[in-house]
Amino acid sequence: MDDEVFTDLLTEVRAGAAERERRRELPRDLVARLTAAGLPSARVPAEHGGEGADLVTVFDRLVRLARADSNVAHVFRGHLAFVEKQLFETDEDVRGRWWPRFLDGRLVGNAVSESGGTSDVSTALREADGRLLLTGRKFYTTGCLYADWIDTSATWDGAAVQVSVPTGAAGVEVVDDWKGFGQRLTGSGTTTFTDVEVDRAEVRPVDPDDDLQTYLLGFFQLVLLAVSAGIAHAALDDAVDFVRPRTRVFGYAGQVRPREHDLVQAVVGDLSSAASVARAVVLHAARTLDAAQRAHRGGAAGSPDALREAQLEVYRAQQVVLPLVVRATSDLFEVGGASATDTALGLDRHWRNARTIATHNPAVHRKRAIGDWELNRTPTRRYLPAG
Numbered sequence: 210m211d212d213e214v215f216t217d218l219l220t221e222v223r224a225g226a227a228e229r230e231r232r233r234e235l236p237r238d239l240v241a242r243l244t245a246a247g248l249p250s251a252r253v254p255a256e257h258g259g260e261g262a263d264l265v266t267v268f269d270r271l272v273r274l275a276r277a278d279s280n281v282a283h284v285f286r287g288h289l290a291f292v293e294k295q296l297f298e299t300d301e302d303v304r305g306r307w308w309p310r311f312l313d314g315r316l317v318g319n320a321v322s323e324s325g326g327t328s329d330v331s332t333a334l335r336e337a338d339g340r341l342l343l344t345g346r347k348f349y350t351t352g353c354l355y356a357d358w359i360d361t362s363a364t365w366d367g368a369a370v371q372v373s374v375p376t377g378a379a380g381v382e383v384v385d386d387w388k389g390f391g392q393r394l395t396g397s398g399t400t401t402f403t404d405v406e407v408d409r410a411e412v413r414p415v416d417p418d419d420d421l422q423t424y425l426l427g428f429f430q431l432v433l434l435a436v437s438a439g440i441a442h443a444a445l446d447d448a449v450d451f452v453r454p455r456t457r458v459f460g461y462a463g464q465v466r467p468r469e470h471d472l473v474q475a476v477v478g479d480l481s482s483a484a485s486v487a488r489a490v491v492l493h494a495a496r497t498l499d500a501a502q503r504a505h506r507g508g509a510a511g512s513p514d515a516l517r518e519a520q521l522e523v524y525r526a527q528q529v530v531l532p533l534v535v536r537a538t539s540d541l542f543e544v545g546g547a548s549a550t551d552t553a554l555g556l557d558r559h560w561r562n563a564r565t566i567a568t569h570n571p572a573v574h575r576k577r578a579i580g581d582w583e584l585n586r587t588p589t590r591r592y593l594p595a596g
Contacts, residue, residue, distance in 0.1 A: 210247035210260060215270065218243060223277035226443075227555030235385070235394055236281050240316070240355045243281070248274070249288045250311040252296065257308040264499035265492055268435045272488050275439020276446070279562045280394035282439055284352045286432045287319020291360050293428055296506065297421045303413070310358075318353030318376070318383075320361040320400045334365040334372065334407060341412070343372055343380075343405040353383045354396030361402070365412065373411040380405035391558070391565030420505060420513050426589075427498055427520035431491065433566050434526055437534045438487035440566075444538045444559040445480040451554065452477065452544050467545070476543045483537035487530045494519075494526045520589065521582060524575040531567040538563045 222239055229236055243249070251267055253259025267289070275282035295307050323331060323346070332345020343363060353359050356376050363372050374381060380403040387397040416422070455467045467473045501519035505512035538560040542549045549556055581587040 210251055210262075210270070214246050215248070215273075218246060219273060219277045222274065222281055223443075223446075226278040226280075227558065229278070230280065230393060230558050231552070231555060233393055235354065235396070236278070236284075237355060239278075239281055240284055241314075243274070243285075244314050244316055249285050249292070249316060250314075252289070252292045253308055253311050254296075257304075258312055259308070264495045264502075268431065268491055268495040271432065271435040272439045272442070272491060275436040276442040277439075279436050279440045279443065279566075280392055282436050283392055283395040283432075283566075284355055285316075286429065286436075287352045287360065288317040288356070289432060290319065290425055290429055291317040293425065293502075294421065296502070297424070302410075306410070315357040316352070316355060317358045317360050317373070318350060318356030318396065318400075320347035320350040320353055320359050322347060322349045324348055330362050330364050330369065332361065332363040332402065334363050334370065334412065341407045341409055343374060343402045343407050345402050347400045347402075349387070349397045350383065350400040351395050351397045353400050354385055354398065356396075359383075359400060361400070362415070369415040369417065371413045371415055372407055374402070374405055374407055378405050389565050391561035391563070420516050423513070423516045423520050424498070424502055424505070427494075427516075427523040430527060430570060431494055431498060431523045433569055434487075434494070434523070434530045435491050437530050437563055437566050438484065438491045440559050440563045441480070441484035441487045441534045441537050444541045444556075445477070445484045447554070447556055447559070448477055448480055448541050448544050451549065451556070455545070473544050476540060479540060480537050483533050487534055490526045490530050494523045497522045517588065521579060524579055524589070527570075527572050528576055528579070531563075531572055534563045535560070535567055 218239070222236070228234070247260060248270060251260045251262040251270070253261070255261035271282050271285075292311060295304050298304050332343070332347065334341055334343055336342070343361075345361075345363060347361060350359070353376065358373050359376055359381065360371060360373050363370055376383065382401045382403070383396075383398060384401075385396065385398045387393065387395070389397070452467045452473055457467070498519045501512065501515040504515050509515075541556060541559060578589045582589065
């Protein structure tokens with residue numbers, strides 16, 4: 210991916226971010242242009258015509274994109290994870306189908322979560338008149354509104370499978386009905402499958418205990434942490450833009466300019482520190498995850514343990530990055546008086562978006578799991594990630 214092109218696109222993405230969120234205007238054109246520029250296909254190996262970027266490069270770009278607009282960065286979460294699946298895929302025919310699709314700009318959305326009080330999957334495949342049909346409903350289907358393909362979970366004769374279907378296939382309906390107060394433009398709505406005919410070649414068995422699942426759980430979470438780190442940087446950018454031109458401090462005339470006031474400087478200093486630390490923690494976790502997957506793909510001894518440790522490193526990062534960013538985006542308002550709450554500024558979106566992301570895969574459960582591992586070497590419980 211050309212960095213100059215990416216930088217120019219980031220300028221455009223940031224310019225309209227607050228207004229898009231205020232109007233709930235889906236950034237379809239920007240997502241398409243970022244896809245065409247190669248953002249979501251960066252991990253395609255060089256020998257297959259791709260960039261072959263490492264995870265540190267990918268996650269650094271995600272932080273930069275989330276700094277411009279966290280919604281846009283979040284859109285690519287499911288697609289990026291789907292690309293990672295292909296790196297672990299042992300079937301040459303499967304990889305041979307997907308590498309060209311990625312390079313041709315085809316985007317994949319994620320549809321896993323279902324409503325209800327259990328983790329059972331009700332979405333199912335059935336055979337009828339020689340056809341394989343998919344029926345079910347998924348929620349929090351991040352990116353599906355923008356996608357060409359949807360990767361979804363289902364059961365087939367009682368076995369867990371993953372199924373890929375074209376978004377435009379008959380019987381597929383994607384609705385933008387996400388009601389959360391943050392991350393409103395991620396396409397995290399409801400996707401319904403009604404007797405969707407499925408190509409048998411696009412059905413893959415799932416082993417919930419294989420090494421790929423360990424890796425993917427860490428990867429899915431790290432995308433959210435990268436988006437959070439970008440939000441911290443965006444809050445810093447907006448705080449600086451808000452303070453620099455002002456001439457009053459907290460509503461009182463006759464004092465020093467806000468940019469010269471020690472309390473305002475302290476708040477901005479905290480924002481800068483939070484953003485920098487969040488990014489550093491994310492990139493450290495990315496290095497750990499990258500080294501583990503490279504070792505695994507290379508057949509190194511002990512690679513399953515390395516993947517587990519990398520997953521835990523992401524979970525540890527989750528304990529630090531999320532509260533840091535949520536607090537920083539709340540403290541942002543201390544740089545000014547009531548004028549900082551002006552809806553035209555949209556400063557509240559940073560906290561809303563950070564708080565929304567922090568509700569995914571609750572950190573408190575992961576905190577206990579980390580402690581259980583350290584004390585008892587109990588493996589972390591596996592589950593499929595939501596939007």
